[in-house]
Amino acid sequence: MPIYQFFKRKWLLRQPFPENRLKILESKVPVYRKLPQHYRETLKKRMVIFLDEKRFEGCGGLTITDQIKTVIAAYASVLILEETADYYSGLQSILVYPDDYMAPVYEEGEGGVITEGYEHRKGEYWGAGNIVLSWSDIEENLYESDDGQNLIYHEFSHLLDDRYGLTAGIDEEGKPLRDDEWTHIMAGSFRKLQRRAYERRKSALDLYGAQNPAELFSVATEAFFEKPDELHRENPDLYRMLNNFYKLDPLRWMG
Ligand SMILES: [Zn+2]
Structure with a gap:
């Protein structure tokens, strides 16, 4: 700076x-x-x-x-x-x-x-x-x-x-290219959302996130801050990853 x-x-x-x-x-x-x-x-x-x-x-x-x-x-x-x-x-x-x-x-x-x-x-x-x-x-x-x-x-x-290459470790099919917890959970959440979108089932995440891993991260961010309880219920691991990344816990203030 x-x-x-x-x-x-x-x-x-x-x-x-x-x-x-x-x-x-x-x-x-x-x-x-x-x-x-x-x-x-x-x-x-x-x-x-x-x-x-x-x-x-x-x-x-x-x-x-x-x-x-x-x-x-x-x-x-x-x-x-x-x-x-x-x-x-x-x-x-x-x-x-x-x-x-x-x-x-x-x-x-x-x-x-x-x-x-x-x-x-x-x-x-x-x-x-x-x-x-x-x-x-x-x-x-x-x-x-x-x-x-x-x-x-x-x-x-x-x-x-x-900036941080958060979804750079996941390919378009949802295969993790890196071996760390973040990547595995993001990739797994992406594949899960793709399945839901295919089966036309609802999710706490906007199904638009099934497009690619970058969209998954952005719709997950929206859900994390706007309806953290639903996200936490549906996918506690994903909630935990976002909690670690943002260092925030919206469950405590959004109700
Ligand atoms: Zn987007």
Whole structure:
């Protein structure tokens, strides 16, 4: 980390958390009310740095508001409450579209998630390291906070996967290529979800995760934070792995 960034972060953390953002947190971010007090304080610290270091860009006519920035920063910060992952340091910009039709139909590129919508901007100033989100999908998730779906958790967990190679040890068929507990449990959970999807049976995990191991990790992250009890009942080993990775135990605060 460059030295100026180190001091900038230190300085930022000494500033009071802005009143208007606190109001948005309290009224528009359901997870904030559920977090234990000490995590609320940590969340605000993570958000202050996140908001300072990431750029938000409204696309398709969307104007970025404080509410949009606060909601996205809050959920992205839940994932890094304990392990900062250097605040998603590879990520520079968050592109937000108003609606579904621009929703991320992505392919993963080096250093970030590249979307179809992003394709025609390839030659412009924005390099890799972008994330694309649809605001209407985010809002929908917010008001149904127990449906196990959360686009922000989903996309940001892809960044963590890329950063740490979390699913790199599993092939597309779900065969583990590494011999460690994490890989075995992730691979086993992936194959289990594929079977469920094939048999059209429900799961605590969104069946979309049966696409490939990277999607499994992201839908598992969504379930872990949004309906931890269901995930824990269905697949306690997977819950334990995510608990180890995030160093968080949402079972204790989501109820
Ligand atoms: Zn995904």
